[in-house]
Amino acid sequence: MATDPKVVLVTGASGGVGRGIAIACGQAGWTVWIAARREAQAAEVAAEVDAVGGSGRAIVCDVADVASVAQAVAAVVECDGRLDGVVHNATSGLSPRPTDLADVAFADVGDHVAVSLRGTYLLAVTAHPHLRATGGAYVVLTSEAGFEGKSRLPIYAAVKGAQRGVARSLAREWGPDGIRVNCIAPLASTPAMEQAFAHDPAMSARVLGRNPSGRLGDAVDDIGPVVRFLLSDDAAYVNGLTLMADGGACPIT
Amino acid sequence: MTETLFLGSGQHEVRELEGALGAELVAVPGGADHALDWSWSGPLESWRASVESGPKVDRVVVAPWGGAPVQAPLVELDLDAWLARSELALARWVAALGVAKVRCADGGAIVAVVDRPAPLDCAGWAPESGIADAVEALVRSLARSEGPRGVRVNAVTTPARLARRPVVDPPPPLASFPGTVGHDVLGAVRLLLSPDAAGLTGTVLHADGGRSW
Numbered sequence: 001m002a003t004d005p006k007v008v009l010v011t012g013a014s015g016g017v018g019r020g021i022a023i024a025c026g027q028a029g030w031t032v033w034i035a036a037r038r039e040a041q042a043a044e045v046a047a048e049v050d051a052v053g054g055s056g057r058a059i060v061c062d063v064a065d066v067a068s069v070a071q072a073v074a075a076v077v078e079c080d081g082r083l084d085g086v087v088h089n090a091t092s093g094l095s096p097r098p099t100d101l102a103d104v105a106f107a108d109v110g111d112h113v114a115v116s117l118r119g120t121y122l123l124a125v126t127a128h129p130h131l132r133a134t135g136g137a138y139v140v141l142t143s144e145a146g147f148e149g150k151s152r153l154p155i156y157a158a159v160k161g162a163q164r165g166v167a168r169s170l171a172r173e174w175g176p177d178g179i180r181v182n183c184i185a186p187l188a189s190t191p192a193m194e195q196a197f198a199h200d201p202a203m204s205a206r207v208l209g210r211n212p213s214g215r216l217g218d219a220v221d222d223i224g225p226v227v228r229f230l231l232s233d234d235a236a237y238v239n240g241l242t243l244m245a246d247g248g249a250c251p252i253t
Numbered sequence: 254m255t256e257t258l259f260l261g262s263g264q265h266e267v268r269e270l271e272g273a274l275g276a277e278l279v280a281v282p283g284g285a286d287h288a289l290d291w292s293w294s295g296p297l298e299s300w301r302a303s304v305e306s307g308p309k310v311d312r313v314v315v316a317p318w319g320g321a322p323v324q325a326p327l328v329e330l331d332l333d334a335w336l337a338r339s340e341l342a343l344a345r346w347v348a349a350l351g352v353a354k355v356r357c358a359d360g361g362a363i364v365a366v367v368d369r370p371a372p373l374d375c376a377g378w379a380p381e382s383g384i385a386d387a388v389e390a391l392v393r394s395l396a397r398s399e400g401p402r403g404v405r406v407n408a409v410t411t412p413a414r415l416a417r418r419p420v421v422d423p424p425p426p427l428a429s430f431p432g433t434v435g436h437d438v439l440g441a442v443r444l445l446l447s448p449d450a451a452g453l454t455g456t457v458l459h460a461d462g463g464r465s466w
Contacts, residue, residue: 064289066332101395102305102351106298109347110291113340117383118289121327121335128328146386149393149455155347161390162343165375165382166327172376173326240372 004233007080009033009072009127011063011119012090014041016190017141017219019048021087024224025231026054031080035061035072036090063090063119073126083130085231088123088163089141091116091156096196098152109155116159120166128174135178139230140167142183142242144250152200160185164242171240180239182230185253186223187246189216213247257312257446258356260304260349264318266414266434270366273439274314274446279304281317281349287336294344301348309358312446316366317345321414324377338380343387350391360403364445365392366438369410371464373421385410389457396455405454409441412461420464427462437462 008025012018014036022032026049034049034056036042042058049056057079061072076083092115094108120140131138145153146160164183171181187207193216197204208214217223226245229235244253259276261267262283271278282300286293322338330338346365353363369385370378389408396406416431424430432438437460444450445458459465 101347101391101398102301102355104347104351106291106294106344106347109344110294110340113343114289114291117339117343118335121330121339121379125328125330146390147393149390149395149397151394151397154391154394154398157390157394158343158347158387162339162383162387165384165386166379168372168386169370169375169377169379169382170327173328173379 006030006084007082008085008231009035009076010087010089011035014038014045016192017186017188017223018089019045020219020224021227022049023052023220024228026052028228029053031055033076034058037062064114066122069122069126077130082134083127084134084136086123086127087139087227088120090119095156096192098199099155101154104155112155112159117162120163124170131179132177137180137231139227140183142185144185144246147252168240175239182238183242184227185242185244187217187249188219188223190219211247211249258310260315260352262318267316267318269435270439276314281345284341287341297344297348301351304352305355307356310356311358311361313353313357313363315349315353317349326377327379339383342384346388354395357404362446363406364442365408367410368414370412370415371461378415381415393455400454407445407453408457409438410459411438425462425464430462430464432460432462
């Protein structure tokens with residue numbers, strides 16, 4: 001396990017994969033800022049980070065809002081004096097809802113874009129000077145959907161693809177600054193995945209049928225440590241990568 | 254029946270492609286206002302509904318390109334520039350590909366043509382890299398959803414508007430890099446629209462002289 005002490009900010013960490021990332025980072029003794037819109041749940045996860053040996057701090061943050069992102073990043077630096085890593089995990093609450101490209105409401109498209117894509121931009125421009133100061137890392141949560149598309153989730157697929165493209169450019173722009181930028185495409189059992197299965201009863205068979213590991217990943221044990229690796233000094237020479245943490249399910253990378 | 258519908262823009266490269274294909278051009282609306290709340294998207298949504306009601310066609314080409322962007326590091330892009338090059342651009346693609354889905358007849362073909370910097374050259378083009386990957390995901394989403402009715406959906410990417418000299422070493426395999434819309438992109442689009450590509454769907458052809466591998 002990487003033990004180099006870090007101060008990291010994880011968005012959308014009040015549940016699901018984000019919670020798993022936060023706890024995994026806490027297990028390494030890191031300081032983890034749980035940035036989420038849901039204050040009470042964020043505080044609960046911060047307490048879980050404390051319980052596993054890290055230092056959990058909760059902060060309310062809307063990643064689509066310029067002032068909110070600026071406030072969150074400033075709070076980290078003011079309190080802990082540094083920022084070693086940012087993980088953009090937050091995604092729209094509409095992510096598991098099936099849509100048709102021919103009639104999807106643009107208000108819904110805007111919500112997907114604001115959380116996933118604008119959030120990627122706002123966190124990047126806000127955190128950049130602090131990550132440059134520490135030689136830090138930026139990790140963006142994408143998805144197999146961003147590679148291969150989804151017939152019933154085309155907007156989710158589009159924003160996940162877009163995040164990967166932005167990260168690819170950032171890795172080249174920030175390399176000279178000593179900042180690494182990577183993506184991870186996880187497949188995990190989460191409340192969002194359960195909702196997606198509920199919307200599409202055949203989805204479970206499709207998702208698991210092609211997975212040679214035969215199961216969904218666990219957010220804490222399977223996904224969190226992979227993100228922790230990308231944030232850590234063990235990954236000092238890993239840059240511009242999308243790491244698939246999906247049990248081998250996605251046929252293209 | 255009009256055989257080829259071209260959902261594009263007034264950009265001269267787009268007009269060149271449309272003219273060479275003998276297609277009917279329908280311009281995807283742009284917009285000068287890029288508010289954070291997407292209040293500008295109402296006309297785009299209305300446009301989509303209006304154009305979707307047109308007749309079916311055998312082939313649809315989609316290239317709703319905006320003006321040629323300026324290379325700049327992401328941290329130097331202000332919010333307005335980000336909104337125009339990323340959020341508005343993606344909204345126009347969503348609208349255009351939605352129309353393409355409805356207007357394309359059973360057994361037909363859809364080809365999206367998108368700006369894309371090669372990975373080696375993508376510094377300074379973060380919004381465009383993002384849009385290119387988003388379009389790839391949208392194309393594959395449509396390839397999945399429309400495949401059962403025999404519709405093929407593919408994409409062609411081009412760095413023609415984005416490449417700058419000198420390029421990062423090593424040089425591209427073909428000296429013709431970054432290629433032209435009127436020749437290199439046109440050839441790839443014709444291939445993907447033709448019966449010769451009957452077995453291709455969800456494929457992305459990089460018309461970039463071998464720069465992307």
